[in-house]
Amino acid sequence: MRAYTALINPISGGGRAAERWEPIARLLREAGAAVTVCPTRSREHAVALASSAARRGEIVVAVGGDGLVRDAACGVVAGNGTLGIVPAGRGNDLARTLGLPDGDRELARLLLDATARAIDVLEVGGVVVPGNVYAGIDSMATAVINRNRWLPGALLYRLAPIRAVLTWRPATYTITADGRTRELRGQTVVVANSGSYGHGLRIVPTARLDDGMLDVLVVREGRLHRIASFLRAAKTGAHLDLPEVEVSTAREVALAADRPIPLCADGDEIGTLPATIRVLPASLRVLAPTAPRQSR
Incomplete structure (x- = not known):
């Protein structure tokens, strides 16, 4: 069974990212998965959390907008891990491009069952950029x-x-x-x-x-x-x-x-x-x- 570390940006979506994540986390736990929740304090904090979780073999879930997805991706690439995304920001453009579903159950099922897809990233000055x-x-x-x-x-x-x-x-x-x-x-x-x-x-x-x-x-x-x-x-x-x-x-x-x-x-x-x-x-x-x- 997969284990998850959810990074939550407290200001994403007008401060509603945690609320967005809760029903999905409940569905993951009901399926027997281990779920850890980590609010992020800064870009550096998000990258470090993502890298550590990836190295532990946990799936890193970015619960926020494209900025948090970028920071989580930076840590996931460094830790050779896997990224999940729960769109909870203003633009959510990468999630839209990837074709992620909107519903809680559909997102939970994707996190539980989907096979990871390899995508390219950009690198500029040490910053990893998916978009x-x-x-x-x-x-x-x-x-x-x-x-x-x-x-x-x-x-x-x-x-x-x-x-x-x-x-x-x-x-x-x-x-x-x-x-x-x-x-x-x-x-x-x-x-x-x-x-x-x-x-x-x-x-x-x-x-x-x-x-x-x-x-x-x-x-x-x-x-x-x-x-x-x-x-x-x-x-x-x-x-x-x-x-x-x-x-x-x-x-x-x-x-x-x-x-x-x-x-x-x-x-x-x-x-x-x-x-x-x-x-x-x-x-x-x-x-x-x-x-x-x-x-x-």
Whole structure:
């Protein structure tokens, strides 16, 4: 029988993560599983708890949003363990991409019975990132989101990019992808593994979690005043047809800019440019439904 250590972010979902976890924990215990609950105090605390539990052979369950999933994944990869996810945050974009169910019984059954699926992760400055790394308007919008947690998630994720536009000016980026360097003026750069963020936007729809590649989306200078229409187009992937948008692939990307720009990963600021992002293929085992076959 599996044993579980649940990491609970006390502020996820407006402070309701523990409430979200309790009925699932009850179902696991009724099935005979051992369940330990650990509230997290910081990123470092979450990583250390996840690493220790993984090394003990326990399944680490991240009960929170994409930020906690990222921190738990960092510890799970270090401890060569397995990750479970109970989405309890505002965006829950990785859970959505993985196709996790919503119901308590369905999530409990998945945690009890699912075979672990191996997915890629990104690594940047020692931080493991299951989803995406980004710098530009998107990282400025993330700062707005994290300063306004009291607003409803769906509304906040739509207003934040518009707010970020008001103080943004295009940057000159230097991008070195697998040894090839170029310079361009742009609004934002996304290095994607899952391709999904912003409460359900498929910002890089070509990205795959298990193809061993990074997808690099660049939005060049232009059409900044049309951010609302850009976000609408991103719901369907139509934004890829815009002339200022381009996508390429690589295994390692070095990213720099002509001024300090925040670098974000799965909903949190993790530093500033410059940075180097690389893919670690099939490095994270996660309990999730079997992935459908996909092609580029």
